[in-house]
Every structure is written in structure tokens, then in C-alpha cells.
Amino acid sequence: MVLLTMLLSTVTACSITSGKSVIRSETHLQTEKLLERGLRAQQKNNIQQAEQLFADALALSSSIEDNPDRVIALVNLARLNRLGGKIDASRLYIDQVLQICIAHPEFTSEVTYEKALVEIALNNNTDALKWASRALDAENGPSKGVRRNLLARIQLINGNLDIATKTATIALQENRNNDLPEEEANSLRMLGDIELESRRLESAEKQLLEALEIDKRTGASAKIGLDLEKLAEVAERKNEPLQNADYLERACSVHLSAGRRDKAVFILQKLIKAYQKNGDTRAAEKAKSALEQLMSKTVPYTSSTSEMANPSSKP
Amino acid sequence: MIREEDPRFKHLERKIGLFIAVSLVGIVLAFLFYGIQKDFFAATYSLHFTVDRGTGFSKGMPVKLSGFRIGRVTSISLNDQAMVDIAIELDKKYRTWIRSDSVVKLVKEGLVGDNIIEVSAGSQDKPEIKDNEAIVYVKTKALDEMADEIAEKIKPVLVEVRDIIGYINNPDGDLKKSIHNLEVLTRNLEGTRRNTDRLLVSANGSIERLSSKTDTLLDTASKKVEDLDLAPTLNRVNLAIDNIDKKLPQLLEKADATLTDISGFSREARILSESAFPKIPGLLSQTEDVMLGTDRLINSIQNVWIFRNNTPPPAGKLFIHGDSNE
Numbered sequence: 001m002v003l004l005t006m007l008l009s010t011v012t013a014c015s016i017t018s019g020k021s022v023i024r025s026e027t028h029l030q031t032e033k034l035l036e037r038g039l040r041a042q043q044k045n046n047i048q049q050a051e052q053l054f055a056d057a058l059a060l061s062s063s064i065e066d067n068p069d070r071v072i073a074l075v076n077l078a079r080l081n082r083l084g085g086k087i088d089a090s091r092l093y094i095d096q097v098l099q100i101c102i103a104h105p106e107f108t109s110e111v112t113y114e115k116a117l118v119e120i121a122l123n124n125n126t127d128a129l130k131w132a133s134r135a136l137d138a139e140n141g142p143s144k145g146v147r148r149n150l151l152a153r154i155q156l157i158n159g160n161l162d163i164a165t166k167t168a169t170i171a172l173q174e175n176r177n178n179d180l181p182e183e184e185a186n187s188l189r190m191l192g193d194i195e196l197e198s199r200r201l202e203s204a205e206k207q208l209l210e211a212l213e214i215d216k217r218t219g220a221s222a223k224i225g226l227d228l229e230k231l232a233e234v235a236e237r238k239n240e241p242l243q244n245a246d247y248l249e250r251a252c253s254v255h256l257s258a259g260r261r262d263k264a265v266f267i268l269q270k271l272i273k274a275y276q277k278n279g280d281t282r283a284a285e286k287a288k289s290a291l292e293q294l295m296s297k298t299v300p301y302t303s304s305t306s307e308m309a310n311p312s313s314k315p
Numbered sequence: 316m317i318r319e320e321d322p323r324f325k326h327l328e329r330k331i332g333l334f335i336a337v338s339l340v341g342i343v344l345a346f347l348f349y350g351i352q353k354d355f356f357a358a359t360y361s362l363h364f365t366v367d368r369g370t371g372f373s374k375g376m377p378v379k380l381s382g383f384r385i386g387r388v389t390s391i392s393l394n395d396q397a398m399v400d401i402a403i404e405l406d407k408k409y410r411t412w413i414r415s416d417s418v419v420k421l422v423k424e425g426l427v428g429d430n431i432i433e434v435s436a437g438s439q440d441k442p443e444i445k446d447n448e449a450i451v452y453v454k455t456k457a458l459d460e461m462a463d464e465i466a467e468k469i470k471p472v473l474v475e476v477r478d479i480i481g482y483i484n485n486p487d488g489d490l491k492k493s494i495h496n497l498e499v500l501t502r503n504l505e506g507t508r509r510n511t512d513r514l515l516v517s518a519n520g521s522i523e524r525l526s527s528k529t530d531t532l533l534d535t536a537s538k539k540v541e542d543l544d545l546a547p548t549l550n551r552v553n554l555a556i557d558n559i560d561k562k563l564p565q566l567l568e569k570a571d572a573t574l575t576d577i578s579g580f581s582r583e584a585r586i587l588s589e590s591a592f593p594k595i596p597g598l599l600s601q602t603e604d605v606m607l608g609t610d611r612l613i614n615s616i617q618n619v620w621i622f623r624n625n626t627p628p629p630a631g632k633l634f635i636h637g638d639s640n641e
Binding site for chain 1: 607610634636637638639641
């Protein structure tokens with residue numbers, strides 16, 4: 001009992017003497033709550049609600065000139081719009097943040113990183129490279145590998161394979177060290193892609209399979225589809241038509257199940273060619289009719305559409 | 316020597332002198348009158364302007380302001396640029412109206428009248444034009460120029476009119492054909508009327524036949540209805556109504572009781588809600604306060620030195636994850 005009293009006294013004393021106590025105003029707390037709720041809505045894929053909550057947070061933080069929260073709200077709005085394909089809106093938001101974050105260097109890395117992503121979406125690769133380099137320079141925390149991944153991606157787009165390989169290799173190590181599996185998979189996929197471009201097919205397959213395994217673990221559906229597409233390309237170049245068709249079927253099934261109809265249509269077209277190349281006319285015909293159905297349908301995914309993606313598995 | 320004097324020549328010198336004096340006075344008066352008429356004695360000042368053609372201008376032609384003669388053309392001469400310099404002399408008393416924005420133009424007085432020079436009155440805020448200064452000349456269109464312009468404008472209209480008349484007169488044109496068709500139609504109208512009359516007569520007969528058949532049909536139907544035996548059906552309906560009569564009072568009693576219960580329940584609910592509703596805003600406010608208090612408590616706890624190092628900064632956590640490959 002005495003010990004407990006002593007412990008409590010010590011804790012209280014320490015808390016009193018541990019410098020200035022941070023008392024957040026009600027407006028600050030409300031802004032943070034809105035940002036948290038927006039983040040949760042985005043994670044649940046309620047994009048419209050998330051956008052509204054971030055906009056409310058932006059208004060509230062602007063009303064008290066709470067620049068850190070304004071930066072967060074604006075970056076999140078820019079990111080949401082970019083991911084939703086509204087690049088012009090995204091650019092407007094991120095350009096606003098760039099003005100504010102001059103006085104807040106702690107956000108420079110995140111803001112310039114998003115700016116680089118927006119520039120990539122606008123096909124301004126030169127500007128994107130400039131902003132990605134600034135993001136990497138400004139980063140002092142565990143996201144160094146993330147920033148470097150983006151740099152490698154831009155180098156890969158620009159066709160600088162050697163620089164991209166070096167950058168992605170360092171990024172892979174950094175992401176492994178910082179336990180960032182999604183970015184680790186990104187590094188591996190990029191390295192696999194580079195190997196594929198350089199016609200080192202065995203190495204490419206190894207990297208891509210590793211990336212696929214991580215993506216499956218993290219449950220990143222779009223990336224699983226992407227890995228499978230790349231693996232199908234490797235199999236095609238290795239002249240393994242059956243393996244190629246198998247990967248394409250799997251990729252198509254993944255995209256269809258996640259409701260990415262356009263991607264599924266694109267892969268089905270590739271799949272038809274693969275079947276025709278294999279001489280499997282029956283499967284090609286089935287895939288063709290599945291493609292026609294898919295292109296005429298406006299209904300969302302059903303189990304029957306999933307079966308469409310895998311015509312060879314049917315009797 | 317006798318000097319014979321004609322009484323008619325008596326005071327002849329004086330009479331001649333008087334006649335000459337009266338004549339001279341008359342001549343002077345006439346000259347004065349002419350001079351006044353021609354503004355010879357009025358105080359004048361000169362202005363000049365340049366025109367590209369001297370046609371229509373003549374020496375001595377009047378210069379008018381608002382229809383009043385205020386001066387005349389004093390000289391017309393060809394200058395070095397083969398243009399015509401015209402000098403005008405204006406009465407000084409009208410000087411106040413001739414300002415730097417005044418303009419002169421050559422106009423005709425009426426349709427067949429003489430050419431005159433018309434001066435426009437200037438703005439009072441502009442300075443007066445001084446003696447021997449230039450005044451702006453504005454070229455007006457001559458009658459032949461205006462006629463040419465009108466002719467140019469009318470020409471396409473006349474061409475259109477000619478085309479329209481040609482179109483109307485064309486025997487193979489739509490209009491002539493339409494008139495011809497209308498004529499044929501009018502001629503055939505009599506035959507059509509005759510056919511319609513025949514059709515109406517035959518329709519009348521048909522309606523009479525139809526009417527007699529309908530009468531027969533209605534008679535038959537009436538007989539059939541009379542032959543129908545509705546007694547069993549009516550008996551069954553009576554039985555059903557009797558049953559309903561017996562059960563209805565009980566049902567109504569139950570419904571009454573239920574309604575009384577509902578009424579009591581709604582009264583109680585209203586009393587409850589009346590007592591509860593005013594408390595709701597207060598409760599909500601209290602709940603909000605409690606939640607805010609909890610937030611503050613958590614915030615304070617996060618700032619306690621024991622937890623502070625282990626609590627990650629919220630800023631980073633609040634960003635949406637930005638994937639490098641998206």
C-alpha cells in the first residue's frame with residue numbers, strides 16, 4: 001500500500017514537472033477527430049464520406065490557422081482525388097499544401113512525395129523526379145524506402161534501368177529493415193520488371209513470385225493482379241503458353257472479383273490470343289463469349305462472371 | 316440790253332445742285348443698303364479649310380450657322396498639293412459659336428436649292444477659333460454618290476424580285492403546278508360530294524338494320540335474365556350476412572377495447588415523451604462534455620512522461636497511406 005502510494009505520488013509529480021502540459025482546444029480535438037474518421041472511412045472504401053470529413057477538417061483547421069492539421073487534410077484530399085482519377089483537383093490541393101508547408105519542414109517529405117505522385121499522374125516525369133528527390137532528401141524516418149521506391153519507379157519509366165535497379169535494391173533493403181511489406185513487394189515487383197526488360201527471365205520470375213507472395217499476405221488485390229500479369233508476360237517470353245494462360249486466367253479472376261472490369265476485359269483479350277496460340281479453340285470461343293457478356297453487362301460481379309474468367313477449368 | 320429770263324430757269328443752279336445732292340444721297344444710301352446687305356460694314360474675321368475637290372464651291376457663296384447667314388466665301392485657290400484652299404469670312408458677332416470642334420460642310424439648301432457652307436456650333440467648353448485659323452471640313456456625300464450607293468444596295472433586291480417573278484411565272488414551277496392542282500381538285504370536288512351523299516344514304520340504311528337487330532338482341536337478353544333462378548345465390552348471401560351480423564358486435568367490442576388500450580398507451584407515451592424530450596438536449600450536451608473530457612484526459616495521459624515516448628506523433632498516423640506504386 002505504501003509502495004503504491006509512493007508510486008502514484010512519483011507519477012503525479014513527474015507528470016506535473018515534465019514540462020509544459022499540452023492542452024488542446026476543442027476545435028483542435030474536433031479537427032483531429034474528423035481526420036481520424038476520414039481516414040477510417042477511406043480504409044472502409046467510403047470515399048465520398050472520407051472526402052467530406054477531410055473537407056470539414058480542412059475548414060475547421062483553417063478557421064484557427066492550425067497549419068499542421070491543414071497540411072494533413074490537404075494532403076489526404078489530394079491523395080483521395082488522385083486515386084479517384086481527379087488529377088486536376090488533386091494538383092490544386094497539393095499546390096496549396098506546398099505554400100503552407102514551407103513553415104513546417106516536418107511535413108516536407110510527405111507533401112513533396114505526394115506532389116511527385118501527382119506529377120507522375122500528369123505524365124510530367126521530369127518534375128516528378130525533382131519532387132521525388134526532394135521527398136527522399138527531406139525524409140528522416142522509416143519511409144526512406146518508400147521515397148526511394150518512387151524514385152526508382154520514375155527512373156524505370158524514364159528507361160534508366162541501371163539507376164532504377166540500384167535505387168530499387170537499396171529501397172528493398174530499407175523497406176525490409178523498416179518492416180514495410182507493401183513497399184517491399186513494390187521494390188521486388190519493380191526489380192522483376194527491370195529483369196523482364198533486360199530479358200533475365202528466371203530472375204524476373206523469382207522476384208515477381210516473391211512480390212506475389214507478399215502481396216497475398218498483405219491482401220493487396222490490385223497488386224496481386226499486377227504480379228500475375230507480369231508473371232504471365234514472363235511465361236510468354238519463356239515460351240510457356242500453358243503457364244502464360246494460367247497466369248492470365250488467375251489475373252482475370254482476381255480483377256473481376258474485385259470489380260475492376262476494365263482490367264478484366266483487357267486481360268481476357270490477351271487470354272483469347274493465348275488460347276488461340278495454344279490451339280485451344282474451345283477455350284478461346286468460351287473466353288470470347290465471356291468477353292462479349294462482360295462488355296455488354298452493367299451488373300457488378302457475380303459468381304458466374306468469375307467463372308467466365310476461367311473457361312478452361314469448365315468441363 | 317434787256318435780259319430776258321425764262322422763269323423756268325430761275326434758280327436753275329440751285330435746283331441742279333439740289334438734284335445732284337439728292338442723287339448723291341440716294342447713291343450713298345443705296346450703297347450703304349447694299350453694303351449692309353452684303354455685310355461689307357460688319358466686323359468680320361477669316362477662317363480657312365482645304366477640300367480635295369472644289370466642285371460646288373463658289374466665291375461669295377453664303378456660310379450659314381443654324382440656317383442663318385453669318386458669312387461668305389472670300390477666296391478659292393488651288394494649293395501645292397492640288398487641293399483647294401477655301402477662305403471664308405464670318406461675322407465677328409457669331410464668333411462665340413465657332414469653337415475648335417466646329418466643322419464646316421458643303422450642303423444643299425433643299426433638294427434643288429443652292430449649295431451653301433454650313434458651320435456647326437461648337438461646344439462652349441472648347442476655345443474659340445481665332446482669325447485666320449483653320450476649321451475642320453467634313454466631306455458630305457454628293458447626290459450622285461448617294462444615288463450610286465442606293466443603286467448598289469437596291470441591285471440585289473431587284474435581282475431577287477426578278478427571280479421571284481420568274482419563279483411565279485414559270486409554267487413548270489411549283490406555284491403554277493399547285494394552282495393547277497387546286498383547280499383540278501375544285502373540279503373533282505362535285506363528284507366527291509355526290510359520292511359522300513350516296514355513302515350517307517347507305518350508312519343510314521345500315522344503321523336502321525343494326526338498330527332492329529340490337530332491339531332483338533336486347534329482348535332475348537331480357538328474357539334470359541328473367542329465366543335466371545337467383546334464389547339459391549340470394550339465400551347464401553343472406554346466410555353470410557346473418558353470420559356477419561352475429562359476429563360483428565363481438566368484433567366491434569374487441570376493436571373498441573383495443574382502441575381504448577391504444578389510446579391509453581399513446582397518452583402514457585405522450586406524458587413520458589413530454590417529460591423526457593426536454594431532457595434530451597441536456598443529455599446530449601452532457602454526453603458531448605463527457606466525450607470531450609475523455610478526449611482531454613486521453614490527451615493529457617499521452618502527454619505524461621511515462622507514455623509520451625511510446626505514443627507515436629498523431630500527425631503521421633493521420634495521413635492516408637501513399638503507395639509508391641499507385
